[in-house]
Amino acid sequence: MRSVFVLNTGSSSVKYRVVDVETAEVAATGVIDRIGEPGSEARDHRSAIAQILNRFAGLRIDAVGHRIVHGGERFVTATVIDDEVERGIEALAPLAPLHNPPGLLGIRAARAALPELAQVAVFDTAFHAALPEAARRYAIDTELADRHGIRRYGFHGTSYRIVSERAAAFLDRPLGELRMIVLHLGNGASAAAIAGGRSIDTSMGMTPLEGLVMGTRSGDIDPAVLLYLQRNAGLDTDQLDVLLNRHSGILGLSGHIDMRGLTDAIDAGEESARRALDIYLHRLRHYIGAYAAVLGGLDALVFTAGVGENSREVRSGAVEGLEFLGLRIDETANAERSGVARRISASDAPVAILVVPTDEELQIARETAAVLAAR
Numbered sequence: 001m002r003s004v005f006v007l008n009t010g011s012s013s014v015k016y017r018v019v020d021v022e023t024a025e026v027a028a029t030g031v032i033d034r035i036g037e038p039g040s041e042a043r044d045h046r047s048a049i050a051q052i053l054n055r056f057a058g059l060r061i062d063a064v065g066h067r068i069v070h071g072g073e074r075f076v077t078a079t080v081i082d083d084e085v086e087r088g089i090e091a092l093a094p095l096a097p098l099h100n101p102p103g104l105l106g107i108r109a110a111r112a113a114l115p116e117l118a119q120v121a122v123f124d125t126a127f128h129a130a131l132p133e134a135a136r137r138y139a140i141d142t143e144l145a146d147r148h149g150i151r152r153y154g155f156h157g158t159s160y161r162i163v164s165e166r167a168a169a170f171l172d173r174p175l176g177e178l179r180m181i182v183l184h185l186g187n188g189a190s191a192a193a194i195a196g197g198r199s200i201d202t203s204m205g206m207t208p209l210e211g212l213v214m215g216t217r218s219g220d221i222d223p224a225v226l227l228y229l230q231r232n233a234g235l236d237t238d239q240l241d242v243l244l245n246r247h248s249g250i251l252g253l254s255g256h257i258d259m260r261g262l263t264d265a266i267d268a269g270e271e272s273a274r275r276a277l278d279i280y281l282h283r284l285r286h287y288i289g290a291y292a293a294v295l296g297g298l299d300a301l302v303f304t305a306g307v308g309e310n311s312r313e314v315r316s317g318a319v320e321g322l323e324f325l326g327l328r329i330d331e332t333a334n335a336e337r338s339g340v341a342r343r344i345s346a347s348d349a350p351v352a353i354l355v356v357p358t359d360e361e362l363q364i365a366r367e368t369a370a371v372l373a374a375r
């Protein structure tokens, strides 16, 4: 059990990797996107996966690992897929309408194409499954919430797991004794308070919409805004969904589709771009302060994912004014670039600030191999 085929199936794309879990060596990797659109390589997910398998026909594959976004209350750990598990994931579609249905297409296509191989679902929510009740519950009617599975689940868990382990290894300290805040800042973005390797609070909620300002998602917003827009601006449910998930965040504030576009526009002197970044950073600092309190102190602040690993402006702005928490950045170290874990805090600062590359595909492969080995 060494070579795992990892599939990350989105609504219009399939990302894949074949990886050796012992050496982390990548035998094949790539993406098929714009599935179903004119000119795309694949008319549907099944043909995309068939083409991917053709690309590495000669490679050894021992198992398949699938990234599934929402595990709901039922899937709290990586799970070997059978028909019943497949139905269980299907039943979670209402909680994650944008994310779980494509994951399910990936499972079905891969099981049809590779019926002899064990397949495992690795859930983004699993790392947060044991969130303390006080962090997990929304303050609404308990019975109604329980009946509908309305609670904070949290996401990016696969990333938090590998990044928190890498951070502890970098610091050469046991994960079990560290209090850290990890900021997974990609196109989607979230924060997690991790105590002794366990998630005790996280900014995404029942869905990935809550929390930080993201590429196209609003993050936190007064829920009454939705009621107001329904009553007074004539927006219906689907329009609100599109507004908050696709037309908000950095895009809604500035018209730029991502952080790189935004920072380029700021360099070019664009006022609305600067304002968008200020709002983004204000929310980040808000969560850093909150999670320092939730953790009762802090040993490390860790930046990861596309923005966290690459944007020195965001890292620098996120800790501005937070010296009182022990957060002091070394701007020379912050300006350096490298693909490996590194420290960017001042050498005499009490809290380590780290940049740690995430690798969700490798972690999915490892968890896939681990559950199968434990069978």
Ligand code: AMP
Pocket (backbone or CB within 6 Å): 185, 186, 187, 188, 215, 258, 259, 260, 261, 263, 305, 306, 307, 310, 311
């Ligand atoms: P991810 O979702 O982890 O792939 O991250 C994607 C995000 O990372 C996008 O918002 C990109 O604009 C951002 N990103 C990548 N490289 C840079 C960079 N050098 N500076 C700022 N943002 C970046």
